[in-house]
Amino acid sequence: MNDIPLPGPIAGVTGSPLDRADHIRIDDDAMAGLYGNLRARLLKLNDLDPEIEPDGALCWCSLAECPDDAELLFLGLDGETPCFAPLIEQGPPQRQQAYAAWRYLDLMPPSESATYATARSLIEWHRGHRFCSRCGNPSRIAKAGWGRRCDSCDSEQFPRVDPVVIMLAEYEGKALVGRQPRFPPKRYSALAGFLEPGESIEEAVARELHEEAGVRTKSVRYLTSQPWPFPNSLMMACIAPVEDDTIRLDENELDDAIWVTRDEVEAAFAESPDAPFIAPPHFAIAHTLLKAWLAGQ
Numbered sequence: 001m002n003d004i005p006l007p008g009p010i011a012g013v014t015g016s017p018l019d020r021a022d023h024i025r026i027d028d029d030a031m032a033g034l035y036g037n038l039r040a041r042l043l044k045l046n047d048l049d050p051e052i053e054p055d056g057a058l059c060w061c062s063l064a065e066c067p068d069d070a071e072l073l074f075l076g077l078d079g080e081t082p083c084f085a086p087l088i089e090q091g092p093p094q095r096q097q098a099y100a101a102w103r104y105l106d107l108m109p110p111s112e113s114a115t116y117a118t119a120r121s122l123i124e125w126h127r128g129h130r131f132c133s134r135c136g137n138p139s140r141i142a143k144a145g146w147g148r149r150c151d152s153c154d155s156e157q158f159p160r161v162d163p164v165v166i167m168l169a170e171y172e173g174k175a176l177v178g179r180q181p182r183f184p185p186k187r188y189s190a191l192a193g194f195l196e197p198g199e200s201i202e203e204a205v206a207r208e209l210h211e212e213a214g215v216r217t218k219s220v221r222y223l224t225s226q227p228w229p230f231p232n233s234l235m236m237a238c239i240a241p242v243e244d245d246t247i248r249l250d251e252n253e254l255d256d257a258i259w260v261t262r263d264e265v266e267a268a269f270a271e272s273p274d275a276p277f278i279a280p281p282h283f284a285i286a287h288t289l290l291k292a293w294l295a296g297q
Contacts, residue, residue, distance in 0.1 A: 009224050012285070020075075022146075026143060056112060057112055087122075124231040163234050176242075178191050217242050226285040265293070265294055
C-alpha cells in the first residue's frame, strides 16, 4: 500500500504492504465479514515479541488459534486477506523487553518490521488506555482496534503517536554522536528528544542539541521519518549545522558525545576494529541518518 515515492532516504521499520482500510474499520457489517473470512490471518506473538521465519518473515496463523482471552485488532488487508493481531489486556511489559525485540528487527525486512511495529504499538496503546481519560470508567475497543470508546461519557480516544526529533549536528565536515548509559560499550548514535507542546520540529532540534551538548544550530534540514514502536514514537530525522564544535555535555542525559569525521563513520559501518565507535543497527533511523550524511544529503 505504501507505494508513494518518498523524497528522502527510506528508513527501517517502514513500508508495510498492508492496506489499513479505514473505510472498513467503521463498518460493522464489513468487519463481521472479515472476522468470518476463512483466509483471515492472525499475527503470531509471544506477548509482544514476534515469531519469525528463518528469512525474517512474520509468522501467521488462522483466527481459530486466537487465545480465548484475546480480542482482535484489525491491522489491514494484504490484498484481499484480512490481517489481525491478538490483544491480551494484561499489565504493561517491563522496559527491557523492548530491547529484547531488537534481535528480531535485526533479522526482519523493513516491510515485515513495519507490520510488526503497527501491531506492537496498537497493543501497547490499548494496554495503557483501558480507562477513559475523561471520566475514569472502563473503555472498550472501537473502530476494529483503532480506537476506544467510553460508554459512560460517550467519549472516544485514538492511538497516540509521540513525535521525536533525532538529529546530527554538523560542523566543518564532522558530525556529533552521543551515547546514553544504557548503550552497549562503544555504541554511539544521533542525539534525540521528544517534541514539547507548542514547539516546531526545528525548535525542538535546536533546543535538544543545546540542552544535551551545548551547541547552537544555524539551520535545520529535515531528512526522513520512521515509526518506532517502543512504544509509539515517530522519529523525525534532521541535520543541523552548528556555530562551533565546543561540547558542553548534559551528564544527566548522555555519558559522552564526540565529533566524528566521514572516514570514521565509514570505518564504523565497516565494523573496523579501529573505528572510534560502533554504528547504530541498520533498522534504526540513526543508521539511515548517518548514511545520508555520508552521502551529502
